[in-house]
Amino acid sequence: MKISVIGGGPGGLYFALLYKIARPDAEIIVYERNRPDDTFGFGVVFSDATLDGFAQADPATYREITESFAHWDDIQVHVKGEVLTSTGHGFSGLSRKKLLQILQRRCVALGIDLRFQEEAPPPDAYGDSDLVVAADGINSAVRDLYADHFQPKIEWRGNKFIWLGSTCPFPAFTFVFLENEHGLWRVHAYQFDREQSTIIFECTEETWTRAGLEDADEDASITYLEGLFSEHLNGHRLLKNKSIWRNFPIVTNQRWRHSNVVLLGDAVHSAHFSIGSGTKLAMEDAIALRDAMIASDDVDAALETYETERRPVVESTQRAAKVSLMWFENVERYYGELETIQFAFSLLTRSLRISHENLKVRDQIFVDRVDQWFARQAANQSRINIATEPAPPPLFTPYRLREMVLDNRVVVSPMCQYSAEDGTVDDWHLVH
Numbered sequence: 001m002k003i004s005v006i007g008g009g010p011g012g013l014y015f016a017l018l019y020k021i022a023r024p025d026a027e028i029i030v031y032e033r034n035r036p037d038d039t040f041g042f043g044v045v046f047s048d049a050t051l052d053g054f055a056q057a058d059p060a061t062y063r064e065i066t067e068s069f070a071h072w073d074d075i076q077v078h079v080k081g082e083v084l085t086s087t088g089h090g091f092s093g094l095s096r097k098k099l100l101q102i103l104q105r106r107c108v109a110l111g112i113d114l115r116f117q118e119e120a121p122p123p124d125a126y127g128d129s130d131l132v133v134a135a136d137g138i139n140s141a142v143r144d145l146y147a148d149h150f151q152p153k154i155e156w157r158g159n160k161f162i163w164l165g166s167t168c169p170f171p172a173f174t175f176v177f178l179e180n181e182h183g184l185w186r187v188h189a190y191q192f193d194r195e196q197s198t199i200i201f202e203c204t205e206e207t208w209t210r211a212g213l214e215d216a217d218e219d220a221s222i223t224y225l226e227g228l229f230s231e232h233l234n235g236h237r238l239l240k241n242k243s244i245w246r247n248f249p250i251v252t253n254q255r256w257r258h259s260n261v262v263l264l265g266d267a268v269h270s271a272h273f274s275i276g277s278g279t280k281l282a283m284e285d286a287i288a289l290r291d292a293m294i295a296s297d298d299v300d301a302a303l304e305t306y307e308t309e310r311r312p313v314v315e316s317t318q319r320a321a322k323v324s325l326m327w328f329e330n331v332e333r334y335y336g337e338l339e340t341i342q343f344a345f346s347l348l349t350r351s352l353r354i355s356h357e358n359l360k361v362r363d364q365i366f367v368d369r370v371d372q373w374f375a376r377q378a379a380n381q382s383r384i385n386i387a388t389e390p391a392p393p394p395l396f397t398p399y400r401l402r403e404m405v406l407d408n409r410v411v412v413s414p415m416c417q418y419s420a421e422d423g424t425v426d427d428w429h430l431v432h
Contacts, residue, residue, distance in 0.1 A: 001026045004129045006120040006142055008032025011265035011282030012135030013103035018058060018290040020110045029113040031120035036104060039097045040242045042165035043192025045276040048090035057287045064102045069094040070191045074172035077344040084344040088362030091173055093192035123261045131299055132261045138251060140267035151254035156247045159329050161202040162221060164243050168236035170197045176232055177335055183207025184332050200273055201225055202328060218243050248272055257303040269314050271321035274328055275351055320351040341373045
């Protein structure tokens with residue numbers, strides 16, 4: 001089997017080494033237009049569940065990753081002068097450069113041909129390749145070349161963001177919401193080694209324009225943001241790396257494969273940085289493609305299996321990412337209307353993947369605070385005394401409608417047989 005991989009990012013490198021381990025006689029070439037040490041961005045983040053998948057896929061790579069990462073369980077939310085902390089979340093941060101170095105070393109040790117600073121020829125030039133893996137990023141040239149077949153769709157979202165770093169070692173995954181004369185700023189920050197963190201600043205285009213950042217270069221943007229964020233940086237500076245203000249593109253494709261060419265990673269899908277899944281998805285794509293390829297000697301059948309089995313997982317993640325993205329696009333609404341504990345709960349459950357019950361498993365103390373706050377609100381609204389030690393789940397607190405007090409907030413949509421004539425119940429309803 002001869003395989004050409006276009007793009008030497010985490011997804012492309014990981015697939016190359018995973019397949020080489022499974023099929024040592026395979027000839028694999030990875031083309032990367034940049035130098036080995038070139039990387040854009042600062043750190044990547046993985047959940048504990050993602051790392052468990054890496055451990056099963058290749059224990060050696062997993063060990064190197066876990067020896068290099070910064071691990072945390074806490075999420076801190078800084079809002080309106082308060083800091084609210086939730087624990088039990090289990091994430092790890094790792095330098096993107098360090099991750100690439102680990103994957104590159106593994107590839108070289110396995111005998112994979114890594115060709116840096118070499119533009120890959122178009123896929124139709126690989127006449128002797130059994131498989132061409134297009135892992136060439138969000139601006140994929142291969143995807144564009146076969147756009148009529150892949151049918152990509154790119155949806156540009158409205159918020160502006162800039163990806164920076166800092167020497168400030170944040171102790172938790174940190175969200176900060178800051179308001180100044182120009183508008184409301186969202187900050188996502190996490191440590192990726194003992195001395196550095198990733199910091200993403202996000203705002204609406206209106207706020208960005210009022211702040212005069214339309215024509216700002218990297219240095220001007222850093223000067224503005226360091227002044228805005230100085231209280232949280234504790235004397236540390238912001239770092240740049242091709243850091244420009246951008247809009248986030250949601251990438252989807254109608255098809256993932258064409259003949260013996262298959263898309264992988266950001267070339268085929270993107271997930272908003274607020275759930276930290278870009279690199280995770282690419283590396284999990286690599287695992288899925290490896291599994292499909294070793295399960296069948298028929299490349300076409302293997303690629304069909306890869307797309308059929310992987311697409312629902314990716315689309316589920318993209319749905320969660322879009323809901324999370326939309327929450328951040330509408331922060332002004334929540335910031336202005338919600339109390340701080342309610343705001344933090346809304347943030348933590350924004351993707352709909354973490355529910356009240358799931359968050360309770362992660363952090364009983366935080367959810368108890370939420371339930372106690374809600375019980376007090378319900379007591380004030382219903383004018384009914386409610387115990388707060390322990391507080392009932394919000395679903396089972398009373399609610400007042402004029403002079404009627406409902407015992408709980410369970411609402412059932414009735415079937416047609418339960419319809420009441422002129423809204424009047426009779427014995428049928430009482431029995432049922």
